[in-house]
Amino acid sequence: MPNVPPFVAPQPDRLLWQPATITAITRATPRVKIFTFRPADWPGFTAGQHVDLRLTAPDGYQAERSYSIASAPDATGTFDLAIDLIDDGEVSPFFHEVAEIGDTIEIRGPIGGHFVWRAEDGGPVLLIAGGSGLVPLMAMLRHRAEAAPDIPAALILSARTEDELIWRDELLQRDRDEPHFHLFATVTRETPRTPGIRHGRIDAALIEAALASLPAPPRTSFICGATPFVGAAADLALSAGLPFASIKAERYGG
Amino acid sequence: MATRGFTGRRPTDGIVERLPPGQYLTEDFPVLSAGPTPRVDLATWRFTVKDGVRPVASWSFDEFNQLPRTKLTRDIHCVTKWSKFNTAWSGVTIDDILAEAGIAAPSPFTLAHAYDGYSTNVPTDDLTNGKAMIATHFEGQPIPPNHGGPARLLVPHLYFWKSAKWVNGLQFTNRDEAGFWELRGYHMRGDPWQEQRFTGD
Ligand SMILES: Cc1cc2nc3c(=O)[nH]c(=O)nc-3n(C[C@H](O)[C@H](O)[C@H](O)COP(=O)(O)OP(=O)(O)OC[C@H]3O[C@@H](n4cnc5c(N)ncnc54)[C@H](O)[C@@H]3O)c2cc1C
Numbered sequence: 001m002p003n004v005p006p007f008v009a010p011q012p013d014r015l016l017w018q019p020a021t022i023t024a025i026t027r028a029t030p031r032v033k034i035f036t037f038r039p040a041d042w043p044g045f046t047a048g049q050h051v052d053l054r055l056t057a058p059d060g061y062q063a064e065r066s067y068s069i070a071s072a073p074d075a076t077g078t079f080d081l082a083i084d085l086i087d088d089g090e091v092s093p094f095f096h097e098v099a100e101i102g103d104t105i106e107i108r109g110p111i112g113g114h115f116v117w118r119a120e121d122g123g124p125v126l127l128i129a130g131g132s133g134l135v136p137l138m139a140m141l142r143h144r145a146e147a148a149p150d151i152p153a154a155l156i157l158s159a160r161t162e163d164e165l166i167w168r169d170e171l172l173q174r175d176r177d178e179p180h181f182h183l184f185a186t187v188t189r190e191t192p193r194t195p196g197i198r199h200g201r202i203d204a205a206l207i208e209a210a211l212a213s214l215p216a217p218p219r220t221s222f223i224c225g226a227t228p229f230v231g232a233a234a235d236l237a238l239s240a241g242l243p244f245a246s247i248k249a250e251r252y253g254g
Numbered sequence: 255m256a257t258r259g260f261t262g263r264r265p266t267d268g269i270v271e272r273l274p275p276g277q278y279l280t281e282d283f284p285v286l287s288a289g290p291t292p293r294v295d296l297a298t299w300r301f302t303v304k305d306g307v308r309p310v311a312s313w314s315f316d317e318f319n320q321l322p323r324t325k326l327t328r329d330i331h332c333v334t335k336w337s338k339f340n341t342a343w344s345g346v347t348i349d350d351i352l353a354e355a356g357i358a359a360p361s362p363f364t365l366a367h368a369y370d371g372y373s374t375n376v377p378t379d380d381l382t383n384g385k386a387m388i389a390t391h392f393e394g395q396p397i398p399p400n401h402g403g404p405a406r407l408l409v410p411h412l413y414f415w416k417s418a419k420w421v422n423g424l425q426f427t428n429r430d431e432a433g434f435w436e437l438r439g440y441h442m443r444g445d446p447w448q449e450q451r452f453t454g455d
Contacts (some may be wrong), residue, residue, distance in 0.1 A: 013454050120377065238290050
């Protein structure tokens with residue numbers, strides 16, 4: 001039986017709702033916008049954690065959703081979220097069509113003590129993301145680059161098209177510049193134009209290629225994305241021989 | 255505090271009363287777990303009841319399937335915000351498990367243990383008097399592995415992480431000992447109607 005992983009992110013006694021101001025909005029892909037939030041009181045976070053957002057209608061009706069933090073832990077007092085547009089959704093279209101710089105949104109967090117990685121946790125690390133499942137893994141990669149660039153890491157990333165690869169240029173740049181980081185990006189619905197980006201779904205061969213880029217088997221693997229994606233990728237990781245307890249998953253729904 | 259420009263997609267009458275705060279209705283059956291789906295072998299599957307560290311009863315899968323069966327159709331609520339109505343389960347109630355083990359619930363707290371190494375704590379009162387079961391079937395079929403088969407705990411009136419997948423035992427404890435998610439900031443009881451998502455809620 002697997003052991004409970006050793007590190008548990010510190011948990012507050014109480015998670016309070018608080019206002020956070022949107023201080024920047026940028027478009028990352030045709031379907032993803034990045035929002036920078038400045039909460040009134042921000043204790044910082046561990047890469048991999050998420051926040052809950054709560055929207056309130058004039059009559060008091062509320063909707064809540066979870067969003068992972070994309071930025072690296074830092075001292076700015078802000079954090080970034082990357083929100084994917086779900087066409088028939090309730091909350092993500094609000095962020096895409098209504099939210100503006102200067103708006104105040106209720107948040108609480110950071111949340112989550114399992115799907116987290118700190119430089120002290122060591123490596124190698126294998127990251128596997130589908131679509132916006134990249135978000136918490138991006139926080140880990142950015143944290144790693146700042147705090148522990150010698151820790152070997154590989155990212156397997158799947159998106160429908162090249163234009164839908166969030167942080168595509170940053171990731172290609174990191175792949176070129178960071179000797180201990182390797183990117184294995186693949187697109188499923190078009191023939192890629194950029195050399196090095198593959199075509200097709202994540203399969204056993206791609207997992208093998210990523211594992212071969214690491215000097216040792218991963219200490220931890222993080223898998224994130226829509227629920228069917230995570231199920232399939234986690235099964236591939238198990239079939240590749242990775243120990244059950246070394247695989248952490250975050251499922252977004254869908 | 256109203257959010258500028260937010261009106262929301264209002265659930266209709268008949269739905270809204272059944273949705274706890276912060277939840278939305280889904281027709282799908284999303285999956286939540288912290289890792290991959292474990293491969294559980296029915297030939298070696300066992301379910302064990304313990305009083306503290308002492309085992310008091312244990313069943314193989316075949317033996318477990320001989321225990322009295324009950325159906326339970328309930329709304330379920332996941333802490334990741336989705337709710338699903340009228341989910342139909344069958345299995346063995348915790349009352350029947352205790353009766354078959356020949357004991358009364360020995361202590362006020364219970365830890366459910368699972369094949370993937372995880373655990374969750376539930377007050378014993380939330381398990382007894384027909385409130386909870388070890389479910390083996392969902393909508394008439396064996397529960398699929400990604401939804402916790404061959405057997406999962408079902409405590410439908412609490413957030414669904416309490417309904418531990420791939421369950422292999424119940425352990426009665428004298429203290430309320432935090433399980434896997436509870437150690438990671440999730441609530442010790444998890445009543446969706448009181449929105450007990452996190453410690454301190
Ligand atoms: C821990 C956690 C972290 C998350 N982090 C992020 C993040 O960083 N970025 C992000 O964009 N989303 C993230 N999500 C998903 C997010 O919480 C919402 O579920 C998503 O934005 C859809 O909300 P909505 O109100 O727009 O759609 P809803 O009104 O909730 O749903 C509309 C329809 O879309 C389907 N659907 C819901 N979510 C998805 C999905 N992810 N993919 C495909 N179909 C879906 C629903 O089943 C439903 O049929 C995260 C979820 C969790 C649990």
